[in-house]
Amino acid sequence: MKFLSEYRDPELVKEYVEELHRITTKPWTLMEICGGQTHSLVKNGILDMLPEKITMVHGPGCPVCVTSVSVIDEAVFLAEQPNTILCSFGDMLRVPGSKKSLLEAKAEGADIRILYSPLEAVELAKQNPDKHVVFFAVGFETTAPANALSVIHAAQQKVTNYSILASHVLVPPAMEAILSDDANLIDGFLAAGHVCTIMGMEEYYPVAEKYKIPIIVTGFEPVDLLQGILMAVKQLENNEYKVENQYVRSVLREGNRMAQDTIHKVFEVSDRVWRGIGAIPQSGYEVNDAYKQYNARFRFAIDIPFAEENKECISGDIMKGLKKPRQCPNFGIKCKPEHPLGAPMVSSEGACAAYYHYSFNAMEENIAV
Amino acid sequence: MCLAIPGKILVITEQLDDTFRKGKVSFGGITKEINLFMVPEAKVGDYVLVHVGVAINVVDEEEAKQTFNYLKQMGEVEELNE
Ligand code: SF4
Numbered sequence: 001m002k003f004l005s006e007y008r009d010p011e012l013v014k015e016y017v018e019e020l021h022r023i024t025t026k027p028w029t030l031m032e033i034c035g036g037q038t039h040s041l042v043k044n045g046i047l048d049m050l051p052e053k054i055t056m057v058h059g060p061g062c063p064v065c066v067t068s069v070s071v072i073d074e075a076v077f078l079a080e081q082p083n084t085i086l087c088s089f090g091d092m093l094r095v096p097g098s099k100k101s102l103l104e105a106k107a108e109g110a111d112i113r114i115l116y117s118p119l120e121a122v123e124l125a126k127q128n129p130d131k132h133v134v135f136f137a138v139g140f141e142t143t144a145p146a147n148a149l150s151v152i153h154a155a156q157q158k159v160t161n162y163s164i165l166a167s168h169v170l171v172p173p174a175m176e177a178i179l180s181d182d183a184n185l186i187d188g189f190l191a192a193g194h195v196c197t198i199m200g201m202e203e204y205y206p207v208a209e210k211y212k213i214p215i216i217v218t219g220f221e222p223v224d225l226l227q228g229i230l231m232a233v234k235q236l237e238n239n240e241y242k243v244e245n246q247y248v249r250s251v252l253r254e255g256n257r258m259a260q261d262t263i264h265k266v267f268e269v270s271d272r273v274w275r276g277i278g279a280i281p282q283s284g285y286e287v288n289d290a291y292k293q294y295n296a297r298f299r300f301a302i303d304i305p306f307a308e309e310n311k312e313c314i315s316g317d318i319m320k321g322l323k324k325p326r327q328c329p330n331f332g333i334k335c336k337p338e339h340p341l342g343a344p345m346v347s348s349e350g351a352c353a354a355y356y357h358y359s360f361n362a363m364e365e366n367i368a369v
Numbered sequence: 370m371c372l373a374i375p376g377k378i379l380v381i382t383e384q385l386d387d388t389f390r391k392g393k394v395s396f397g398g399i400t401k402e403i404n405l406f407m408v409p410e411a412k413v414g415d416y417v418l419v420h421v422g423v424a425i426n427v428v429d430e431e432e433a434k435q436t437f438n439y440l441k442q443m444g445e446v447e448e449l450n451e
Contacts, residue, residue, distance in 0.1 A: 008435055036372045036445070043443060063371065089421070090448065116448060117422025119404055139421075142371060145407060146423040194373050197418065197426050220372060221439050249432055250418065256425055258407045348444065349371060 009223050016226040017049045020233060024051040028236050029185045030229060031178070031321045033171055034192030035062030035349025036220045042354040044222045054233065057185070057321030058354075060174050060274060061192050063138045063167075064091045064347035065315065068273040069307040071167045072097035077304055078134050078165060078296055079110040085128065087121040088136040090114040091347045096340065098307035102136075118150035118164070125154065125162040134296045137164040141195045144168055144285055145259040148266035151287065151294045163296040166286050169272055171195050172203045173283035178320050179211045186321050188232035190218040190225070193247040198263075200255025204243045212241045219247040266291050275309060275343055276316030313342030318351055325355040332356060372445055373420035375433035378413050381405070394419060397437055399449045 032038060038058045041047055047056055060066050076097050079086035086102070093103040093114065106112040111131075115121055118135045125133035137147040147164060154162040171192060178184060191204060196217045204215045214235040218228030228246040235242060245251055263285070272284025287295035296302070309316075312330055317323040325331050325344070335341035337353050344350030348357070376394040382402065383391040390405040394417065401422070408424045411417050416433035417424035428436070440446050 008439065034371060039445075040443065061371070116401070119422045140371065142373065142420050142425070145425065146404075146421045149404060149406060149423060192371075194371065194418075194420065194425075197373070221436070250426060250428065256407055258409070259425060262407070 008221055012223050013226060016223070016230050020054070020226070020230050021051050023237055024053050024233055025237060027053040027055070028187045028233060029055045029057060029321065030188045030190060030232055031057045031059045031186045032190040032218070032225070033059040033061040033175070034195070034220065035065065035347065035351075036194075037061070037190060037192065037218065037225060038351050039349050039354050040220050040222065041225055042358045046222055046225055049226075050229070054229065056229075057324070058318065058351035059178070059321065060277065060319035061140065061171065062344070062347055062349040063140055063143070063169060064095060065319065065343040065350045066169055066274045066276070067092070067095060067138050067167050067343065068275045069096070069098050069309055070273065070304060071165070072101070073099070073304050073307055074297070074302050075102055075136050075165055076100060076105045076110075077302060078300060079105050079112050081132075081300065083131050085111045085113060085124065085131050085133045086136060087113045087115045087118075087124065087133060089138065092136060092138060094340065094346050095343050096310070118147050119153065122150050122154045122157070122159055122162055125159050126157070129161060132161045132163070132299075135162075135164045136167070138167045140169055140171060140192070141199045141263075142192075142197070144263045144267060145198060148262045151266045151291050152262065154294060155291065160293070163294045163299045164287065165296040166267070166284075167272075168267065168285035169274065170269070170283050170285070172207055173280050174274065174277070175207055176211075177277065177280045177283070179207070179213065181320060183322055184320075186213070187236055188214040189216070190228045190232065191215050193217060193219040193224070193250055196247070196251040196255065198256050198259045201243055201245060201251065201253050208241050208243045214241050215243045217243070217245045217247050217251050219250065276313070276319055278316070310341055315342040315344045315352070318344060325352040328352070372440065373418040373425055374440055374446055374449070375416050375418050375428055375436050376401070376403070377416050377433070378405070378411060380413060394424070396446060396449055397441065399446075401449060
């Protein structure tokens with residue numbers, strides 16, 4: 001565990017932890033949505049500071065973790081087309097598809113490039129007029145403006161050898177899917193700060209109202225997370241269910257309108273299959289008709305059979321907050337970051353990988369003491 | 370890849386019209402070409418939150434520095450090297 005002095009504001013950390021212990025009288029289960037928050041909670045030892053009555057479960061907010069097997073298969077298919085360059089964020093390469101991962105396709109000779117930004121992919125398309133460049137556009141609402149902008153730029157500059165494979169996912173419908181599950185255990189949500197920097201908070205009010213659940217828009221540093229947890233527990237102890245903003249230094253109620261307009265110019269809301277969870281209606285973005293020339297699914301007329309998920313992986317239960325990574329029989333045995341069975345073991349923002357990296361260290365430290 | 374990383378705008382490199390702007394942004398010494406379309410109010414010297422090549426918000430300097438240090442310590446800025 002870290003020394004308190006390493007935090008941004010050690011005094012505040014201490015104050016929040018003490019207040020949490022003081023006010024918590026009943027057991028509460030809270031879910032943080034964003035994988036960056038999961039990583040931060042686990043790595044900074046925050047889970048160990050919380051009152052025993054508070055259980056944190058780790059939501060589906062890691063795009064690497066929720067991209068379905070079939071979409072990985074689509075990406076592999078595109079990468080293996082002649083004269084095609086598939087570009088992706090680095091994290092996606094090791095996610096297993098039904099037959100292979102992108103990394104395996106690359107080893108077999110497919111031209112796959114890791115890029116930092118979709119806008120670089122448009123440049124690559126300009127430099128390679130004899131090839132078709134596809135960007136694997138995964139991500140939550142935070143990433144959607146950049147992916148949309150890449151399409152707009154390509155269109156403006158008349159770059160015709162560029163398209164995107166959109167696999168965008170949206171937070172509010174996933175929250176609703178989790179909350180409407182009969183087995184749901186969650187009493188409160190920490191919503192993802194940077195998603196709300198783009199989208200604002202409006203979409204969360206009806207969710208809080210309908211399910212009578214506190215939703216706190218929260219940042220990802222230890223002080224933010226502790227304050228977000230405290231705000232949620234205060235509401236729960238007082239029988240309240242409001243949307244509150246912990247992350248005021250980055251989130252405006254209306255979000256970034258310019259970014260929202262950019263998204264809506266290129267994307268339309270569509271159904272989406274989430275790895276581990278299944279199909280959630282109206283929970284993703286797909287390229288709209290106006291820009292369909294930039295939709296890789298349309299350009300390549302992809303027709304890939306639906307792939308079943310690996311039954312050994314219980315990531316769906318983990319992302320719905322029903323189980324913890326250590327309750328998976330494969331955790332740390334058949335499934336490790338070097339040989340992931342499921343996607344949450346791939347990315348550092350996946351709950352399984354976060355537990356694997358940090359909890360093991362912490363356990364060893366405790367034993368050593 | 371989900372988090373946005375703060376950096377400082379060093380120079381505006383391209384301005385096609387009122388909205389289409391690109392600039393060089395420094396992230397603790399690593400410099401990247403960043404699209405500034407969504408932050409029309411940002412000027413040279415300002416700090417912006419950047420996600421996969423696009424600035425999404427203007428932040429104050431102190432906040433930017435603290436957040437950057439935190440992300441670095443968490444290993445979240447490695448994507449800038451890609
Ligand atoms: S430990 Fe591996 S197999 Fe088990 S839920 Fe996590 S990713 Fe899936």
